[in-house]
Amino acid sequence: MAKITFPVEATHIMMFARAIGDTNPVYHDAEAAKKSEVGGVIAPPSFAQAVAQFDPEYHLRPKPGQKWFGSGKTPSGVEGKPASSGGLHAEQHYEYIRPLRPGDVLTAETNPGKVWERESKRAGKLTFRERVTEYRDQNGELVMIARGVGVTTERPVDQG
């Protein structure tokens, strides 16, 4: 898989913290953060999820000139879209070597991991796929490892 360049920016960190409702000044107030234990603004622990912004091919972002599977004039912009639930996120794990900071320019390299299957009462056959992403900084140092597990369900998850 191609490497993605992920510039870590203060505004992006501020907006991410807002979206998770975290008012900790260490995510948005450079002066307060300077006086804190970490000595400056850092990113929240799950911030690297926003690497999707920097993947030019990311499939869950509408692109100009391409049909989008969400609704417009019709409930889906893609005909024949099966009424399945598509992929869901099953697990996410992070190992941190150091916090991410504004000014970091990370390189993310993702490799596929294990694949396994399981039967479930609530959603039929489940197929799990693991992806491991290593994040290196501008000096080539490993700063974080992310391991995500996605699951494809046979049918929408029963809410009963």
Place this chain on the structure above:
Amino acid sequence: MALKASALKVGDSHSECVVENLSRTQIVQYAGVSGDYNPLHTDEVYTTQVAGYPSVFAHGMLTMGLTSKMLTNYVGDGRLTKFGVRFTNQVWPGDTLTSTATVEAIREEGGQMLADLKLSTVNQDGKEVVSGSATARIDA
């Protein structure tokens, strides 16, 4: 504000309400900032009529982010060495979530004190939506 090994014991815990009456707008906020525009999270028409769910639902990663807020409030900033979760149930608009970290072990590794924590986030009905674990550097 970091935890101190001398003042911490196995079984200690910390809980916070991390979101009350989750709004569709907050889910949209998370879609915008994370870049995950999957219509399952933001498009009620698609999600109910095509995907077959009763309503849009939160990104698992939003729930992880909400859980992380409780976690960093407890262990301090820049203290985590590991943080992992499983998404065990979906989170829906209107949900109120409470996250809890419980100390499972206090140990030393290469001269650094560490706390291993068990994590759980539950909804207003007590149903677990996230289960997980974390390890944080703590002071002696």
